[in-house]
Amino acid sequence: MCLAFAGLTGCGNTIYAVEVSSAANKFEEAESLGAEQYAPYEYYSAKQHLEKARTEAAEADYGDAIDLASTSAEFSEKAIRIARDAHRGAGR
Numbered sequence: 001m002c003l004a005f006a007g008l009t010g011c012g013n014t015i016y017a018v019e020v021s022s023a024a025n026k027f028e029e030a031e032s033l034g035a036e037q038y039a040p041y042e043y044y045s046a047k048q049h050l051e052k053a054r055t056e057a058a059e060a061d062y063g064d065a066i067d068l069a070s071t072s073a074e075f076s077e078k079a080i081r082i083a084r085d086a087h088r089g090a091g092r
Helices: 002-032 040-058 062-089
Strands: none
Touching: 002 040, 002 062, 040 062
């Protein structure tokens, strides 16, 4: 039973690492497109969820951390779309 628990904990950590890396990359892309200006709600929501995901992971609560990282990625994707649309509208 202990071995199974150790395996699950390791998997949670691995899944979290993949999710947070993806979320961080999307957030950085949103940031580089100026999402803070063009999509402030989505930008700051992504930022806060990403920070909270890292906090939860530091406390070994990987289930919540994975969910928060996933939500951060979704907000970043929305921010990216809005920022790209704004750039197209401005003729960039």
